Amino acid sequence: MGASPLILRGASIWQGWLDRDAQSMMLQDIRDVVRKAPLLRPITPRGQAMSVRMSAAGRFGWVSDSGGYRYSEQHPQTGTPWPEIPHSVMAVWTALSGYHRPPECCLVNFYDSQARMGMHQDRDEQDFDAPVVSISLGEKGLFRIGNHTRGGKTDSLWLSSGDVVVMGGDARLRYHGIDRIQPGSSTLMPNGGRVNLTLRVVTPPA
Numbered sequence: 001m002g003a004s005p006l007i008l009r010g011a012s013i014w015q016g017w018l019d020r021d022a023q024s025m026m027l028q029d030i031r032d033v034v035r036k037a038p039l040l041r042p043i044t045p046r047g048q049a050m051s052v053r054m055s056a057a058g059r060f061g062w063v064s065d066s067g068g069y070r071y072s073e074q075h076p077q078t079g080t081p082w083p084e085i086p087h088s089v090m091a092v093w094t095a096l097s098g099y100h101r102p103p104e105c106c107l108v109n110f111y112d113s114q115a116r117m118g119m120h121q122d123r124d125e126q127d128f129d130a131p132v133v134s135i136s137l138g139e140k141g142l143f144r145i146g147n148h149t150r151g152g153k154t155d156s157l158w159l160s161s162g163d164v165v166v167m168g169g170d171a172r173l174r175y176h177g178i179d180r181i182q183p184g185s186s187t188l189m190p191n192g193g194r195v196n197l198t199l200r201v202v203t204p205p206a
Ligand code: SIN
Pocket: 109, 117, 134, 136, 141, 143, 159, 176, 177, 178, 196, 198
């Protein structure tokens, strides 16, 4: 665990925040989440299936279909509320967010070796004073962060299992994405792949 984070365009990157045991325990917690709320492949409003598979925990999950992107209190296939955010995940928010409100969504992204996530802003939330806290588990992912508008120069960094990124302040609305996964770069998951958890406050401040 580094004593201070690496800073990339205002994002704080805590490399190795979770040790191997903490990663394994969190992964078990996430297996419980996806057992109750199965991973699905969201369809973009333009009709394309995303390569990343998603689930969520907390009051809200982020869903996408032909009707657009939004937060929803139910899993789109089961119609039931999302499971609770595991304590192991909440503890990371408490330690690193520096924010007084708890997260209302823990988005679960699963990347197989082919998956990627195009450059986007996280802007479907209603409290931009709250950071987005992102936890990486499993294989490495090449994270790219750019600007407050699309395009321009960007910086990239490989995120490893146990790394935590805090996107707050100036970084909160920067475009970012995952270019690719590095297959075989982790033994955390027997079948490979990468799990990314993003914690978000969704509703406006009181
Ligand atoms: C995201 O921006 O929602 C995911 C980022 C990541 O997978 O590290």
